[in-house]
Amino acid sequence: xxxxSFIEVKPDSHFSIHNLPYGVFKPQPDSSARPGVAIGDYVxxxxxxxxxxxxxxxxxxxxxxxxxxxxxxxxxxxxxxWKEARATLQKLLSxxxxxLRDNANLRxxxxxxxxxxxxxxxxxxxxxxxxxxxxxHAKNCGTIFRGPQNPITPNWFHLPIAYHGRASSIVISGxxxxxxxxxxxxxxxSPPPFGPSQxxxxxxxxxxxxxxxxxxxxxxxxxxxADHIFGLVLMNDWSARDIQAxxxxxxxxxxxxxxxxxxxxxxxxxxxxxxxxxDAPKQDPHPLPYLAEKISKNYDISLEVQIKPAGxxxxxxxxxxxxxxxxxxxxQQLAHHTINGCNLRPGDILGTGTISGxxxxxxxxxxxxxxxxxxxxxxxxxxxxxxxxxDEVTFTGFCKGNGxxxxxxxxxxxxxxxxx
Ligand SMILES: O=C(O)/C=C/C(=O)CC(=O)CC(=O)O
Ligand SMILES: [Ca+2]
Ligand SMILES: [Mg+2]
Numbered sequence: 001x002x003x004x005s006f007i008e009v010k011p012d013s014h015f016s017i018h019n020l021p022y023g024v025f026k027p028q029p030d031s032s033a034r035p036g037v038a039i040g041d042y043v044x045x046x047x048x049x050x051x052x053x054x055x056x057x058x059x060x061x062x063x064x065x066x067x068x069x070x071x072x073x074x075x076x077x078x079x080x081x082w083k084e085a086r087a088t089l090q091k092l093l094s095x096x097x098x099x100l101r102d103n104a105n106l107r108x109x110x111x112x113x114x115x116x117x118x119x120x121x122x123x124x125x126x127x128x129x130x131x132x133x134x135x136x137h138a139k140n141c142g143t144i145f146r147g148p149q150n151p152i153t154p155n156w157f158h159l160p161i162a163y164h165g166r167a168s169s170i171v172i173s174g175x176x177x178x179x180x181x182x183x184x185x186x187x188x189x190s191p192p193p194f195g196p197s198q199x200x201x202x203x204x205x206x207x208x209x210x211x212x213x214x215x216x217x218x219x220x221x222x223x224x225x226a227d228h229i230f231g232l233v234l235m236n237d238w239s240a241r242d243i244q245a246x247x248x249x250x251x252x253x254x255x256x257x258x259x260x261x262x263x264x265x266x267x268x269x270x271x272x273x274x275x276x277x278x279d280a281p282k283q284d285p286h287p288l289p290y291l292a293e294k295i296s297k298n299y300d301i302s303l304e305v306q307i308k309p310a311g312x313x314x315x316x317x318x319x320x321x322x323x324x325x326x327x328x329x330x331x332q333q334l335a336h337h338t339i340n341g342c343n344l345r346p347g348d349i350l351g352t353g354t355i356s357g358x359x360x361x362x363x364x365x366x367x368x369x370x371x372x373x374x375x376x377x378x379x380x381x382x383x384x385x386x387x388x389x390x391d392e393v394t395f396t397g398f399c400k401g402n403g404x405x406x407x408x409x410x411x412x413x414x415x416x417x418x419x420x
Pocket of ligand 2: 128132203205237351353354
């Protein structure tokens with residue numbers, strides 16, 4: 001495999017030739033959207049590469065999947081096509097390959113500085129499901145809401161719990177989030193209070209982007225589930241804890257979470273993440289046969305959350321976690337989702353749930369970090385129980401290779417005041 005690109009990639013860049021994450025961008029505000037991969041400080045415009053006839057492998061040579069305004073068509077083609085595209089692009093960008101390196105005209109058309117482009121949602125998302133797969137997160141939430149006796153409900157160890165999220169309000173990193181209003185828990189015999197959420201939170205998550213998916217009525221085997229996952233993005237499942245706490249019994253989260261969910265623009269493929277695969281935690285009790293997989297895999301992805309309050313220059317790191325802490329794997333989540341025959345479609349996304357680690361410094365939301373507002377966090381000379389207007393929350397995630405990174409860039413959003 002090519003180990004170096006003719007394009008300069010700085011040592012701290014997330015976008016080495018080992019990564020090549022997929023996004024969709026507009027080179028100019030009035031241009032059409034097209035797919036690209038990030039390399040160093042550039043985006044390689046895949047529509048130009050396709051038009052130049054350089055996707056010349058057997059699967060992709062006559063495909064128009066790179067001439068689309070989203071990646072859904074590529075997702076539907078499945079892993080053999082994804083592997084072919086990766087091999088083509090790694091070769092094309094390598095320092096020893098002349099085709100693009102020595103073609104000034106094509107380089108001019110196909111390589112666009114990252115700082116100049118507008119990134120847009122890379123997929124048309126039909127459905128969005130959010131799991132609850134970190135045991136540390138489940139235990140902390142349960143302790144906060146139900147006490148320390150039996151914080152984790154008995155079903156949690158037998159199945160990856162989830163709720164159906166709202167696809168229409170998924171936005172790309174950089175989109176402002178308006179503070180939602182809603183009902184809160186009443187005290188005594190009073191009617192429920194109504195107003196702007198007083199407990200606005202982030203949730204540090206990642207999400208799997210679904211590839212080919214399955215026909216209605218035909219479950220996906222857990223050992224084949226990885227072939228249905230194109231890659232991962234960072235995801236912030238913004239959550240209004242006061243709205244959620246009142247509404248979620250007995251059917252689960254609704255308006256406390258559906259006002260906005262932010263994803264990062266770059267999808268890092270499972271192929272790029274493979275060198276960072278690690279064993280998932282041992283599961284006790286053993287899962288039922290349909291969830292028992294031959295290889296139970298996580299990925300070593302370092303995650304970090306920063307908050308920048310309004311008017312301040314600097315962000316403050318408030319937590320550091322890692323994807324490897326998840327108890328239920330991506331493949332178990334996907335297999336469980338389809339075991340009743342439910343069909344997944346290309347471009348669906350499956351959130352992991354908040355990724356909290358075991359240490360107090362590795363908790364994935366303010367609900368846990370401040371213990372439901374009881375222990376304010378200090379940041380840059382001020383404090384936070386929950387998010388305030390003007391706060392900008394930024395996630396980063398990356399895998400550290402030997403002399404290179406495979407990273408996700410950032411996933412950020414700023415809180416605007418309520419409109420009510
Ligand atoms: O355990 C509970 O009753 C509540 C759990 C949560 O509130 C966690 C949550 O918001 C689910 C999620 O990760 O989206
Ligand atoms: Ca969530
Ligand atoms: Mg959400």
